[in-house]
Amino acid sequence: MPNTRQTDITAIRNILERVLDISESPVPRCRLLSSGFGPSHTLNVRENITGTRACLGCGNCIDICSLLAREPARLKRTAQRTSLALETMVGTDCDRCYQCVLSCPQVDTTIKHYIVKTRAIEQMKHLLNHLKPNEDYYLDQFYLELNHHE
Numbered sequence: 001m002p003n004t005r006q007t008d009i010t011a012i013r014n015i016l017e018r019v020l021d022i023s024e025s026p027v028p029r030c031r032l033l034s035s036g037f038g039p040s041h042t043l044n045v046r047e048n049i050t051g052t053r054a055c056l057g058c059g060n061c062i063d064i065c066s067l068l069a070r071e072p073a074r075l076k077r078t079a080q081r082t083s084l085a086l087e088t089m090v091g092t093d094c095d096r097c098y099q100c101v102l103s104c105p106q107v108d109t110t111i112k113h114y115i116v117k118t119r120a121i122e123q124m125k126h127l128l129n130h131l132k133p134n135e136d137y138y139l140d141q142f143y144l145e146l147n148h149h150e
């Protein structure tokens with residue numbers, strides 16, 4: 001739940017591009033580039049957490065990760081559901097699908113929209129590079145989605 005005044009992409013574009021180009025989970029760095037937790041939430045917590053950029057431990061990024069979906073054995077490395085756990089399980093094998101960033105409640109919408117607008121083709125390219133021959137059902141699903149929206 002980012003703040004109403006979110007990070008201006010023009011101020012972070014260079015560093016964000018570098019973050020999105022490496023083969024490690026991008027969600028922790030995108031979280032740190034964001035504006036922090038907004039005041040409009042319904043969490044029942046005593047301390048004031050407005051502005052924190054910390055991981056909330058929701059596990060969204062782990063549930064959506066394409067690499068972990070293909071290689072669920074990696075999930076056995078830790079039962080934690082934090083961005084640190086995601087980094088541990090993914091290592092340097094990240095597909096660069098950016099779904100972890102898009103699913104994280106701590107990442108600003110400005111960053112998510114930048115990724116959607118600039119990295120869609122990149123996402124497909126990297127995913128295709130990582131697919132094994134017996135995993136072409138991912139492509140079938142992609143084409144089905146395309147036809148469904150036509």
Ligand code: SF4
Nearest residue numbers: 065094095097098100
């Ligand atoms: S494979 Fe996708 S969801 Fe998993 S860490 Fe990399 S960018 Fe995030």
Ligand code: SF4
Nearest residue numbers: 055056059061083104
């Ligand atoms: S999606 Fe949840 S678990 Fe993952 S980095 Fe964001 S707050 Fe943390």
